[in-house]
Amino acid sequence: MLTQISAAACHGGTVLKLAHASPLLGCDMKLSVFLPAGAALRPSDAAVDAAARLPTLLFLSGLTCNEDNFITKACAVRTAARLGLVLVCPDTSPRGLGIAGEDDSWDFGTGAGFYVDATEPKWARYQMFSYITRELPALLQAQLPVDPLRMSIFGHSMGGHGALVCALRNPGTFKSVSAFAPISNPINCPWGHKAFGGYLGTDNKDAWKAYDATELTRGYSGPEVPVLVDQGAEDSFLKNGQLLPDNLVAAAASNPRMHLEYRLHKDYDHSYWFIQTFIDDHLEFHHKHLTA
Template identity: 50%
Template structure:
């Protein structure tokens, strides 16, 4: 693991590391914000943040303005890239498939299967690496994300509740098996068997797994240009069916971008801080 960037931020450090991933079979980068408490050697709760389409390991760190409150709350923030990258890694014919669009699943179809193993990369490889290398309290880890990453956060939380104790999302793709983004990604990565798609669909997963969390926080803008792809109402209905508490907040005037995330990121950090308290 190689440290390639380190910047002081609110008495903590925003870092970027690079390492050779055995799952992605290519070098990859991830970001991590270490609050001052972590730099002093104190064990801290941590949050994985999964970014959306076209983003990188730096996008949230630069645009979300989360470090100030993370510093105060003593939260470690972990930001993986959104896909494998590099020469020899399959590329799509558009921005919503291929590099920058890994969808946080394990691809089973060619040419994607060799490198696009993002689910295992996150929950096995990166999870183990950061808990071993940094002062993370292993029983106090949450996950959140945006758009494609919101889909990833919700699905991975319901698949691996033993790893993630809290979950939230900004404008998540709540039912990818029922929208064009999901149709494109899942048919490419997983093939045409729609039963396989449901294993990576948050709305289907909550119906299958039942209530697993004390609460889930989702923020959604009504002026989101991708609203028709996101289907928060379907996820709300699924949560209601199994009595999974959900706080779905919908906001007039907000779109899909990082100004929206900046406006509510403090609420998400505070939400997770409460959920992750022993």
């Protein structure tokens, strides 16, 4: 059950910090939510009127982030309020499980769940793929005016990878998907090798491919899903081979079911300064597909 930590008026709606116990992850989890004017958190035993349910956008954050970064820094609330979109910003990993070494790396463990369901016994509680695609949506639909038939997903960096993977592995669940500077081909980059090796095992390359946006794009056979990807040309992680968007673009070009628009922006880096510059384009893109 979602409980309210704080609430603040913003652009005619409300920014909420919420918490809940996660049986799946074995810890308490937090999330930030923006509800447009008139929408509210309700006790879970009260049915939310279907007519009041709103199109909803999930944002998955990147390495080291939590539920605060996007809602605080992306400047998304103004346009979400105007378009009547619910924004949901979950955390990036379980917290405080007490696993040895969980806080030792900024790119593995706490803050770095990589949106996979871990199979290595030590990290068995790291089930962020199922958290984002099953546990969290059920909670949202029970207490918030979230329309399960009108959901889209987007994210940044590790969260861009997560958004693409959640959408491509669940055909029909999300009306559209977009990403800022996604880790597009993790099976071929250092971050992916470390995360997938740790969570899925170093030898289980089939499991790695099942969480790789480029591989999933190449083999996708579900309903057509529109994809928008923005990338900064001065992004240091692009330059050092962590993001590999060209591989994603090539895979999409090879698959007639994929409609991917890729935009490379001169001068921009990997930061929220980049995200806030193009956030309105993403909100408008999703709104168009959520209300089509």
